[in-house]
Each structure stands twice: as C-alpha cells, then as structure tokens.
Amino acid sequence: MSMARHSRKFKPRQRTKRTLGESITSNSAPKIAHEKPILNETGWVIKPPLSSRLYQKSGLGVLSSDEEIILSPMEILFCNWHRHVPLPDESWFENELKKDSDLLAKAVVFDNARSGGELVIPCNNVPNINSVEHSFAFKWKRNMSHFNSTPVSQIRWFWTFDELNWDDITEWASAVQSSGYSSDIYVIDDEMEVTMYRISFVEPTGNQKIWNDLKDIEKKYIEDLWDSRVKTESGIYLKSTEKWPLPSIGVEHLSGINLRFEESRWLENMIKNDEHSDEIKLFDNLVNRGLILRPGFKFGSKWRVYDDEVSLSHAPWLIQTKFEVARTWENVCLSVRLAEGVHKKWVYALNNGTSWKFVQLERWSPGRD
Secondary structure, three states: OOHHHHOOOOOOOOOOOOOOOOOOOOOOOOOOOOOOOEEEOOEEEEOOOHHHHHHHHHOOOEEOOOOOEEEOHHHHHHHHHHOOOOOOOOOHHHHHHHHOOOHHHHHHHHHHHOOOOOEEEEHHHOOOOOOOOOOOEEEEOOOOOOOOOOOOEEEEEEEOOOEOOHHHHHHHHHHHHHOOOEEEEEEEOOOOOEEEEEEEEEOOOOOOOOHHHOOHHHHHHHHHHHHOOEEOOOEEEEOOOOOOOOOOOOEEEOOEEEEEHHHHHHHHHHHHOOOOOHHHHHHHHHHOOOOEEEEOHHHOOOEEEEOOOOOOOOOOEEEEOOOOOOOEHHHHHHHHHHHHHOOOEEEEEEEOOOOEEEEEEEEEOOOOO
C-alpha cells in the first residue's frame, strides 16, 4: 500500500447512480403502482390523479385541457427516479436516446438542479414567462410556487468538452440579468457529474491614488526619474530617493522602483500624453479604478488584483484577459477552483467594443438560493 493511500483519512464521496427503472428517492412507493406514461400525438401523457400532483406540487409537465399532463423524456426519467413512475417499456430509453443523444445529460442536469430543493422547470413548460435564447430552464427558490412568484434564475448547460464562446456567454448572461434573473451555468462531465456556476458582472474598484490625483510636483518628480531610467530584463528601474508618489504601479526594491514592461509602457504614455495601445488599455482601465495589478502566474491568471495596499490586504480578484482565458469548460473549472481555493474571485475582462465588462464566475451549489 502506498504512503499516499495509507495516509488518507477521508471517506470518498458517494456518487449518485441512476439505474433505469429503479427509484433513487427515499420516499416509499405507492401501494398501487402508478400507470406508465402513454404516447399520443402530443407527447408522453400522464393521467389524473397523478398528473395533478406532478403538475401542481412538482412543476412537472405541460397541462392539457383534460387535466392530463405532457412530460418530456427528460421529465419521465426524473419521475422514474423520484416519483415512482415506471418507464413506458424496456426499450424506451434506448429509443429516446437515439432521437436525442443529449437526453441523459439533460436528465442528469435537471435532476441535479432540483437536488437542493429548488423548483426547476424547463423553459418550454412556461411559455408565459419570456426566456432568453439558449436558456434551458427557470429556477425558483425553495418553498416558492411557480404559480404566484417569479423565478430567481435562468439556467444554461454545457458539456465539459464544449468549446467556449465568451462573447456568446456574456451576451446570454447580460440578457438574462437585464430581464431580472440570475444567470446560472450547469456543466456536466463524462462521469455524469454536474458542476454549477453563477455568472455575474462586477466592477472592481480600489482606493489607490491614480495619475489624475497626482499634484504637478509629483508628476514632475516622476518625469525626472523617467528621464534617467535604466532598462532591465524585466522592464525599467527608477532610482528613487523620495517617497514614490504612485504606489499603484511599480515595486520598491534596491533603493528604487522596478516597473514591469506593461507598467513602463503605461507610465511612458501618461508622461507623454500618448494614446494607449490595445494591450495597455485594459491595464489603464484597471489602474484608473484605484487598483493594484500584480502578476498572477502563481495562480494561472494574468493578474492578481488588489483594492488596497499589497501589505495590508489579499487580492480579491484574479483577472484573465482574452489572450489567457480558458477555451473549454474543463479549463474554466480548473481556473475557478484554483481561484476559490485561495479565497479569490475569478474574473474575465471582455471588451464589447465600447467598454470593458468584467465577468465573474463562481461555483454555486444546489439549495444556495
């Protein structure tokens, strides 16, 4: 036995196994077995009185005129696992999977989304509520009725191996939040495990002095130092004998100020009143928010970002740019998990052509709303 295995003290988390035809709920089965769903021209039908309970209490299915409900294949699987509803027949799942290769993934996402007690209803089942394109379902808080209250979020789901289109994700999340909902992402992996994320838009700000706050005499001091600058392998060295007036950039070391390349280019533009290049514009935006930017290579990001002096606080954010940002959900999971493991928020900076948007992803969990 290896030392690593021998030293383990924790018990591995038990993974949910969803067996076809078997219930995974702790609720007792009814004395009289429920009828199987029946296929007609509108879909899979559940008849009264079960239809009423599923629709009224569980928000399942679409109600028809004769108090029957129409269930989607995804909902049938959920009812099989949690409501003791039998599958139509032994070959039903394989036949439905041939029609929709994502059926199992959708059913597992749907099951997972409801596991915290929140009410999750497919967007197609509530046509009276406008959903944003690509949204999969609405979510209500626990103990809230979908008949007399509004959802708290809209849900979208992906496979871990799906390639990420950040413009698309940002547009979707922005549209969802403009409609008054939170935007939740559910990502399913090859083991049918689901990780949940909430997307929000943040405005990082800090309390550091910015260029426009400097007095003329302070700017003159910086300009004089710049005129006698010394190039180094990592940027610029300024020999400073007085207090450095712009602590948001540079690191005090060796009786002077050491500037990274991006800091050097930014400072030169400010001194000369030149326009920033595209690669410096984001740096300029963040520095002018009173923030301190330090390299984030230890955390797999472009910058770790402070809202106060580095010696007084931890960096609240890890910020990525379009050049370093993850392109698959697998890599996003790694980035977000690393950020949260060191008590920071993972943020992607995106320029929509007119302004910067800061997209924050954080892991969410069932029952948190």
